[in-house]
Amino acid sequence: MSFLLFLIMGGIIGWLAGLILGKDIPGGIIGNIIAGIVGAWLGSLLLGDWGPEIWGVYLIPALIGALVLVFVLSLILGSMRKGRTRRT
Numbered sequence: 001m002s003f004l005l006f007l008i009m010g011g012i013i014g015w016l017a018g019l020i021l022g023k024d025i026p027g028g029i030i031g032n033i034i035a036g037i038v039g040a041w042l043g044s045l046l047l048g049d050w051g052p053e054i055w056g057v058y059l060i061p062a063l064i065g066a067l068v069l070v071f072v073l074s075l076i077l078g079s080m081r082k083g084r085t086r087r088t
């Protein structure tokens with residue numbers, strides 16, 4: 001049950017990061033979950049475990065990590081799309 005809650009929390013964190021940045025995360029809900037989980041891991045690695053915790057996820061580091069991840073992904077995917085349109 002905790003794994004399911006962790007996936008739900010990852011989806012919420014990834015969705016919030018996409019809303020805050022105004023960027024679409026590729027892959028829809030699966031992309032949100034992946035961005036949230038990887039962002040939570042990245043945030044806890046860089047910032048440690050602090051702030052409010054829900055279902056084993058520290059919200060502030062998770063959200064900051066997801067924001068960084070979504071921003072970097074949007075830069076990479078944006079440059080790939082621009083490169084693709086220039087060649088044609």
